[in-house]
Amino acid sequence: MESKFYEEDKLLVLKITSEIDDHIVQEIRRRADYEMERYMPRKVIFDFNNVTFMDSSGIGFLIGRYKFANIIGAKLEMTNLGSSIKKIFEMSGILKLIPTVELN
Amino acid sequence: MFNNEMKLEFISKSSNEAFARVAVAAFASQLDPTIEELADIKTAVSEAVTNSIIHGYEKKQGVVKISSWLTENEIIIEISDKGKGIENIEMAKEPLYTTKPNLERSGMGFTIMESFMDKVDVESVVGLGTKVTMSKIIKPKEEKDEDDFKMLMSNN
Ligand SMILES: Nc1ncnc2c1ncn2[C@@H]1O[C@H](COP(=O)(O)OP(=O)(O)OP(=O)(O)O)[C@@H](O)[C@H]1O
Ligand SMILES: [Mg+2]
Numbered sequence: 001m002e003s004k005f006y007e008e009d010k011l012l013v014l015k016i017t018s019e020i021d022d023h024i025v026q027e028i029r030r031r032a033d034y035e036m037e038r039y040m041p042r043k044v045i046f047d048f049n050n051v052t053f054m055d056s057s058g059i060g061f062l063i064g065r066y067k068f069a070n071i072i073g074a075k076l077e078m079t080n081l082g083s084s085i086k087k088i089f090e091m092s093g094i095l096k097l098i099p100t101v102e103l104n
Numbered sequence: 105m106f107n108n109e110m111k112l113e114f115i116s117k118s119s120n121e122a123f124a125r126v127a128v129a130a131f132a133s134q135l136d137p138t139i140e141e142l143a144d145i146k147t148a149v150s151e152a153v154t155n156s157i158i159h160g161y162e163k164k165q166g167v168v169k170i171s172s173w174l175t176e177n178e179i180i181i182e183i184s185d186k187g188k189g190i191e192n193i194e195m196a197k198e199p200l201y202t203t204k205p206n207l208e209r210s211g212m213g214f215t216i217m218e219s220f221m222d223k224v225d226v227e228s229v230v231g232l233g234t235k236v237t238m239s240k241i242i243k244p245k246e247e248k249d250e251d252d253f254k255m256l257m258s259n260n
Contacts, residue, residue: 019122021121022154022157022158023121029208054147055154056209059210059212060207060210063208063210064208088216091199091212091215091216
């Protein structure tokens with residue numbers, strides 16, 4: 001995972017650079033929580049551009065980060081969802097909870 | 105009749121999840137599926153294998169078995185474990201039903217399998233294990249091309 005913090009906007013962009021399954025998600029979760037705690041951002045954007053595979057582990061992961069973001073007072077957004085990932089998120093209703101945005 | 109068949113066995117380590125879905129996808133590719141069909145198969149396999157590992161065997165070590173068959177235009181995949189089994193299959197299949205919310209599971213596994221595959225059948229006996237059988241029709245390429253052509257004609 002690559003992380004980039006924009007101080008002036010208190011924006012943390014977390015770019016996931018691996019597949020997301022039950023095995024790998026544990027490491028992604030640890031890194032995401034670490035970065036969020038370290039920067040205390042006002043907004044966190046998860047970038048899925050480099051995610052070539054995701055199963056239901058990704059839903060649990062995002063709901064977990066959503067709860068954590070609420071605790072630290074940050075807003076959560078997602079960007080660059082591929083069609084398969086979008087299908088899975090649509091099914092779970094997560095898109096109503098976490099908005100997708102265009103990142104330029 | 106089946107044109108091809110394969111069997112795979114591995115121990116219930118989460119690091120085998122990627123291996124399992126990639127192996128089945130490689131087998132399925134003999135039917136010349138689209139990228140999207142292949143992604144659907146990979147996801148469904150990942151769901152069933154992960155369930156065997158985290159729910160079937162929990163912290164214990166066991167063996168996950170995959171059998172798969174190809175017909176002219178269909179792939180059939182059977183994924184089984186000898187783990188703890190499911191008490192109420194209908195309830196387990198409900199969207200958002202999970203017995204492990206504390207592990208950040210969302211209860212969407214069966215829902216994803218059912219929407220990504222054409223058929224999903226679950227057999228389970230408490231104390232003996234679980235077997236998930238799923239199948240998906242893979243349209244031969246000519247039919248796909250025909251569909252594309254029809255789409256093109258109706259668009260213009
Ligand atoms: N192989 C299995 N052995 C024992 N129990 C199972 C098995 N597969 C599924 N279950 C039970 O069925 C429930 C629902 O499974 P499902 O895959 O839909 O959701 P989940 O695994 O809990 O969460 P998610 O897949 O979204 O991460 C599980 O919580 C578990 O109790
Ligand atoms: Mg599951």
